[in-house]
Structures are given as C-alpha cells and as structure tokens.
Amino acid sequence: MLIAGFPAGAWGTNCYLVAPAAGEECVIIDPGHQATQGVEDAIKKHRLKPVAVILTHGHIDHVASVVPVCGAHDVPAWIHPADRYMMSDPEKALGVPIGMPLMGELTVGEPDDVRVLTDGSELALAGLEFAVAHAPGHTKGSVTFGLPGAVGGADVPPVLFSGDLLFAGSVGRTDLPGGDHAEMLDSLGRVCLPLDDSTVVLSGHGPQTTIGRERATNPYLRDVAAGFGSGPTAAPRRGM
Numbered sequence: 001m002l003i004a005g006f007p008a009g010a011w012g013t014n015c016y017l018v019a020p021a022a023g024e025e026c027v028i029i030d031p032g033h034q035a036t037q038g039v040e041d042a043i044k045k046h047r048l049k050p051v052a053v054i055l056t057h058g059h060i061d062h063v064a065s066v067v068p069v070c071g072a073h074d075v076p077a078w079i080h081p082a083d084r085y086m087m088s089d090p091e092k093a094l095g096v097p098i099g100m101p102l103m104g105e106l107t108v109g110e111p112d113d114v115r116v117l118t119d120g121s122e123l124a125l126a127g128l129e130f131a132v133a134h135a136p137g138h139t140k141g142s143v144t145f146g147l148p149g150a151v152g153g154a155d156v157p158p159v160l161f162s163g164d165l166l167f168a169g170s171v172g173r174t175d176l177p178g179g180d181h182a183e184m185l186d187s188l189g190r191v192c193l194p195l196d197d198s199t200v201v202l203s204g205h206g207p208q209t210t211i212g213r214e215r216a217t218n219p220y221l222r223d224v225a226a227g228f229g230s231g232p233t234a235a236p237r238r239g240m
Contacts, residue, residue, distance in 0.1 A: 001147070001156055002026075004042040005202065009033025011061035014204055016161060017205070018128065018147075023047040025126035028075075029054055029145065029161055030204060031065040039069055052125045053077040054117070056163025056204060058086030059176075060108075070111035077110075080134065081118045082178075083141030084110075094176055119185040126232060133191045136162040137184025138172035146189055149198070151169075157198045158213070166192055166210035168199055171220045189224045208229055 002024075005016040008031075015035045019026035028046040032038055050073040053066055058079060066077050066087065079087070081155045087110050097135065117123070119134035123145075131146035133233035145161040164172035165187055197212030214221050 002046060003159070004046055006038045006042070007205075008034075008035035008038050009064065011059065012205055013061045014202065014206075015039065015065075016202060017042045017046070017048060017050075018126070019046070019048055020127045025051045025123045027052050027054055027128065027130070028069060030056055030062040030163070031069045032062045033060065033064040035065040036068050036072075039065070040072075049222070050075050053111075054101045054123065054125070054130065054145060055079040056144065056161065056165075057082075057139045058083030059139065059164070060086070061095070062204060063087050063090075067109055067111050070113070076113035076115050077123070078115045078117050078123065080141030080143050082136075083139050083179035084114065084116075086139075087114075092177070096240045098226045117184055119143075135163070135187035136178075137174055137180055137187045139176075140180075141179040142172075142187070146195075146199075157210075158196060159200045159202060160192070160195060162192070162203045164199050164204040166214060166218070166221070167203045167206050168201070168214070169218055170206075171218075172204075185220070185224050187225050188221055192221060 002019045002021055003016055005014055008015050010033055013032035015031050016029040017026045028050055052075050055063055055069055070077050117132050121132045122132040122133055133144045135142045135144050137237055142163055144165055147159040149158040174184050195211045199211040201209045
C-alpha cells in the first residue's frame with residue numbers, strides 16, 4: 001500500500017493520497033488550504049490516478065482545495081452530511097471571520113459531485129475498503145477512515161485516518177461551533193480504544209503515531225480508558 005502525505009497551508013493540515021501501489025488509482029484525503037500543488041506533485045511522482053476525495057470533516061483547513069482538486073480530475077467528494085454546509089460557509093463553521101489575507105487564497109463552495117458518508121459503511125474506492133466511523137466531537141460531522149492490515153496481500157499494520165479526533169499526544173479542540181466535549185470523549189472511547197495497538201494513526205495535524213502509544217501516553221485517551229468520563233482539562237488540544 002502507498003500512502004503519500006504532506007502538511008499544507010497556513011494550518012499545516014495533513015493531506016494524504018492513498019493507493020494500493022504506485023501507478024494505480026488513489027483516494028485523496030483532506031485537500032486543505034494550499035494543498036493543490038502538493039496533490040499534483042504526489043500524483044506525478046507516484047503516477048497515480050485519483051478517483052475520489054474523502055473528507056474527515058468540513059473545516060476550511062481540510063476542504064479549501066476540494067473544488068480545484070475535484071475539478072481537475074473530475075472526481076466526487078465524500079463528506080458527512082452534518083458538515084456539508086461548511087464547504088460553502090466556512091466562517092459560520094468557525095464562528096469568526098477567517099480574515100481577508102487568507103480568504104483571498106481559499107476556494108469556497110462545493111465541487112460538482114458531492115456524496116454522503118454514513119457511519120459504519122465500507123467505502124470501496126481505488127481497490128481499497130475504507131471503514132467509515134462517525135466520530136463527532138470536533139465537529140458534528142467528523143468521521144474517521146480505517147484500513148485493515150494486510151492490504152492487497154502485503155503484511156502492513158492497520159491504519160486509521162483520524163482527522164482532528166486523535167493526534168499524537170492530544171485530541172481535537174471542541175470550542176468551535178458544533179464541537180462537544182462529551183461527544184469527543186465518547187468518540188475516542190467508541191472509535192479509537194477498540195483498535196489494535198499496532199494501528200498506525202495518521203491525523204489531520206502533526207506526526208503519525210499508533211493506538212498503542214496513545215493508549216499509554218495520551219492524557220485524554222488514558223482518562224477515557226480509565227472511565228473517568230471527563231478527560232483532562234489542562235492538556236493542550238490541536239487543530240483549527
């Protein structure tokens with residue numbers, strides 16, 4: 001399996017291109033602010049053919065390049081319906097103006113083909129099976145995408161594209177419109193804790209980690225696992 005990732009734009013949002021191997025079809029995850037050139041560079045480098053864009057949530061730092069990327073390759077974008085409005089109204093999603101310097105570099109709106117993600121579904125794209133899990137907390141429509149190990153017969157660990165649910169050492173913020181602390185803790189417990197320790201976590205911001213490492217060291221995940229129910233209040237959170 002090939003996963004090509006890079007941080008993009010003002011918020012350093014991780015964009016991923018996922019394919020069974022170089023030279024094959026691929027899926028693009030979260031093409032955010034100023035991600036277009038990075039996407040095209042990765043496509044050229046690995047000789048990939050995009051078939052879809054899939055989105056972990058609707059914040060502008062994760063969707064700002066959806067329209068140009070989908071348009072350039074004539075592919076659909078998949079998003080949870082609770083976050084769909086954010087593509088056309090990013091300021092409402094954040095509760096504050098984004099700011100004129102950045103607005104001049106953003107493409108606001110929907111691509112021509114938008115499709116709906118549903119909890120528990122298996123999304124068959126580019127020869128891969130993405131397990132979709134609704135994981136509200138950061139936003140109402142946040143989702144994660146899971147890939148099993150041994151993809152295509154290769155001996156690889158399972159992968160979780162966690163968006164802004166789980167980061168290395170932290171979790172997503174819940175103080176923006178649609179954010180909910182209790183839902184975040186529930187999503188961590190329901191989506192992340194059951195996964196095998198070997199699962200590689202590729203998040204929306206920052207470096208990769210594993211479920212095992214976060215189970216042992218992440219203060220939020222540790223408290224959820226211990227059943228404390230509230231989670232730490234002083235540990236920093238990340239994401240827009």
